[in-house]
Amino acid sequence: MKPAIIMGTRPEIIKLAPVIKCLGRRRHYTVFTGQHKDYNMGRLFMRQLGLPEPGYSIAPRGGPAARTGHMIQGLARILEEDRPDAVVVQGDTDTVLAGAVAAVRCGIPVFHVEAGLRSRDWRMPEEYNRVAVDHLSEMLFAPTKSARSNLTSEGVHGRIVITGNTAIDAVNMYAGAAKSGRPGKILLTLHRQENVDDRRILNSILRGIVMSGEEVVFPVHPRTADRLQRFGLYKMLERAPNVELLDAQGYLEMLGLLQGCLFVVTDSGGLQEEATAPAIRKRVLVLRKSSDRPEGLGDLSTLVGLSDTAVSRAIREAAQNPRLASRSYPYGRGGAGARIARFLGA
Incomplete structure (x- = not known):
């Protein structure tokens, strides 16, 4: 399998870094949408995390609606030219929505990392994005049992796998x-x-x-x-x-x-x-x-x-009393990146 990994903001770079590292030399390529234009919010993170330069980059323009439309157009051109076997997106940003829409329109399956999160707060643009992308995805990597429950209750059609959260992997790797x-x-x-x-x-x-x-x-x-x-x-x-x-x-x-x-x-x-x-x-x-x-x-x-x-x-x-007494690890203790990479490396 040759996946295209799409990212455009600081959280996506951080949380996809463990997946990219676990893929190693296995076939894949990355696309940076430039949603976070500020160097300290985007490219600096790639450099600090030791990630390779993206295979493709986009420079979106305008406000949220125009920018999302521009990203869909740019991503569609890339996906039509270099047909990946799957498109991997992470989280709930406009980049994630644009990547999922472009992939579906190009006939390419969407794999959603951190699927199933819900706030029920419709003031958040991210809530619209994550719900839409979960229903567009063929593979849903849910970080927790609660996230899986959200997905099953909504009747998503894709396959759901509980993986843990890749944010924990990133902390473990770079702390x-x-x-x-x-x-x-x-x-x-x-x-x-x-x-x-x-x-x-x-x-x-x-x-x-x-x-x-x-x-x-x-x-x-x-x-x-x-x-x-x-x-x-x-x-x-x-x-x-x-x-x-x-x-x-x-x-x-x-x-x-x-x-x-x-x-x-x-x-x-x-x-x-x-x-x-x-x-x-x-x-x-x-x-x-x-x-x-x-x-x-x-x-x-x-x-x-x-x-x-x-x-x-x-x-x-x-x-x-700032001390944290709890010993629980609700998002796991690591290993999510490797679990996800196994589904991408076949």
Whole structure:
């Protein structure tokens, strides 16, 4: 089998790296859609993870709708020219949707890594993407039993296999090369559209961070940096004595921040997974109304919500007892990349 592995954002690069590494010299090629145009959010991650240059690249233009259409067109041309036996996509981004639609229209089966996640929150564009792609896929690599249950309850037609989560593989592979972090500080990340594109919500979250008074390090996603400037909120953070602002970080730098932090405050799904890895094991406060990673809720992560008082209170309480007592590994302890690669290497 010769699969085409399509990726376009930082999470996809990270989570597909273990699959690509496990494939080794077996026939495959990669396509980079350029959905994350910023070097620190895309190509830097490939270089740090030791991945080969993509066989093909696309430079999409315009807003979300135009960009997705442009990616479908570009991917269709590539797939028609170099007919792979399968198209592999990961997660729930616009790249994943574009890759799946292009593959189906070219008569090529779709293999979906991290299939079956559901938040039931239709404010999230990712929810539309992941549901559509799961129903377009012939092979669904579900990371957990909960994800498999979602797929079976929806009656997807493809074959479902539980694999574990490749995010854990990535941490296992690269934690030893992590850069030095900010020991003793709380790690904050924010990037989700439903949080950062709404001035009221973003302002509420940030007020809660500042009100907590706890020492926070905040690597700022390019999308979030743009909204902070647009909404006039950057100065509030620059003046806050408890917030250290950083530019967007590479993967090895983020691993260092994860290893050194007290705990994590985030709206990221990937960080919720990475924090449970054997080399990390950190508590997570989730800045969302619902979670598509229910397996970790309770002992490992806590849904905080979006109000300033709830965010501030949760941070202060966690700072009193940041230690993670749970010994569970809801996303596995590794090996997902090898399991998936076995289906691609036939």
